[in-house]
Amino acid sequence: MDAQxxxxxxxxxxxxxxxxxxxxxxxxxxxxxxxxxxxxxxxxEGMAYTDLLSGWGTQAFGHRSPAxxxxxxxxxxxxxxxxxxxxxxxxxxLLAARLEQxxxxxxxxxxxxxxxAxxxxxKLARGATGKPRIACIKGAYHGCxxxxxxxxxxxxxxxxxxxxxxxxxxxxxxxxDALERALxxxxxxxxxxxxxxxxxxxxxxxxxxxxRLCGGTGPDGILLIADEIQTGMGxxxxxxxxxxWPRQPDAVTLGKALGGGAMPLSAMLTRRPIFDRVYGQLxxxxxxxxTFGGNSLACVAGLAALELLDDAMIDEVxxxxxxxxxxLDEHVAPSPLVGAIRGKGLLLGIALQAPDHPCYQFDYxxxxxxxxxxxxxxxxxxxxxxAGFIAQICGHAWQVLRLQPxxxxxxxxxxxxxxxxxxxLDYLWDLQ
Ligand SMILES: Cc1ncc(COP(=O)(O)O)c(C=O)c1O
Numbered sequence: 001m002d003a004q005x006x007x008x009x010x011x012x013x014x015x016x017x018x019x020x021x022x023x024x025x026x027x028x029x030x031x032x033x034x035x036x037x038x039x040x041x042x043x044x045e046g047m048a049y050t051d052l053l054s055g056w057g058t059q060a061f062g063h064r065s066p067a068x069x070x071x072x073x074x075x076x077x078x079x080x081x082x083x084x085x086x087x088x089x090x091x092x093x094l095l096a097a098r099l100e101q102x103x104x105x106x107x108x109x110x111x112x113x114x115x116x117a118x119x120x121x122x123k124l125a126r127g128a129t130g131k132p133r134i135a136c137i138k139g140a141y142h143g144c145x146x147x148x149x150x151x152x153x154x155x156x157x158x159x160x161x162x163x164x165x166x167x168x169x170x171x172x173x174x175x176x177d178a179l180e181r182a183l184x185x186x187x188x189x190x191x192x193x194x195x196x197x198x199x200x201x202x203x204x205x206x207x208x209x210x211x212r213l214c215g216g217t218g219p220d221g222i223l224l225i226a227d228e229i230q231t232g233m234g235x236x237x238x239x240x241x242x243x244x245w246p247r248q249p250d251a252v253t254l255g256k257a258l259g260g261g262a263m264p265l266s267a268m269l270t271r272r273p274i275f276d277r278v279y280g281q282l283x284x285x286x287x288x289x290x291t292f293g294g295n296s297l298a299c300v301a302g303l304a305a306l307e308l309l310d311d312a313m314i315d316e317v318x319x320x321x322x323x324x325x326x327x328l329d330e331h332v333a334p335s336p337l338v339g340a341i342r343g344k345g346l347l348l349g350i351a352l353q354a355p356d357h358p359c360y361q362f363d364y365x366x367x368x369x370x371x372x373x374x375x376x377x378x379x380x381x382x383x384x385x386x387a388g389f390i391a392q393i394c395g396h397a398w399q400v401l402r403l404q405p406x407x408x409x410x411x412x413x414x415x416x417x418x419x420x421x422x423x424x425l426d427y428l429w430d431l432q
Pocket of ligand 1: 118
């Protein structure tokens, strides 16, 4: 490994976040990653890993996608500006037009991180409706800015940062009565929902709930906002997961894979009449802004990502999703440590249930600070590292292992991953 990069890992520990580095060390996470070889991550010792997490969803097209890199290199070899002082970027224009072709939303706001897209959606909702209240769904994860944290599931990501943005309330997931009460609230501007709540444990909403949500909201009433930062860009076997809902939401957010895995890029997409209600006067046209939003390099990566993500690739996601699910049903579901397997496309969760034995608890494993959390998920993650797979648990549900591999993962690696999880579960079961 390049000496300067090795030094960089040490300096991360010193100058960025020592406990993140410690956590990686404690769970045996392969963090001294050196290069990408044939789509796999190779560490300083030459051990290769299959990334079942897609770099937290960003690497849907595989690590270091050649097509995205070629587009970036071509742009860098040209002479176009990175930033247009007028704010009128042809690259942003092209990207917005491609997104409109792909999913029908004809008004785009670009930013860098997912949370920023969520903030844009929250401000759109208040601005467009003139109403103050926002409803979200319990268990949510919409990012870490203050607007997003106001919608966050109670717990460590939220609690110490209060007071939170006022007039934001969480509806219990799937609770029809609570939904009816929210829909009857004359002060409600919007309901924000993730098509699949990933951090809550890869929870898929009930179709009847979505139907009522779609029917009870609308562009002239309570806006429906789908946060597709995890589920969008083909992840569930549709370009947008909400594309299969009874009605298209009034606004959606995209991030993560939108930048082709190379650039930070996010978008809040809506329809022109809603956008214009907020920003449709000259004096207000730019009152929500982001300096780097829609910068050339990010948009070039976004255009390359959309070029890759054609219907054939989305069909492949659906096919590979079925294949992975079938392999999990065969090798993983029979384990007594598995409660359920759920999800859609290449976004699956394995809910674990550990027996009441001390060996499955954090204090026994030497981390009493974490004793309130289930340890079984982390134990499985640790075993998978040893087997050459990078996977993770869900942020609000540590007993659920999430699988969201790149769309380019070969079928044989998906099958091998299911076998490895099955073997790891057998090992963990035998620990008692
Ligand atoms: C559903 C959802 N929304 C928003 C975000 C925030 O995105 P970012 O971390 O890029 O700000 C995330 C991040 O994981 C997410 O999963």
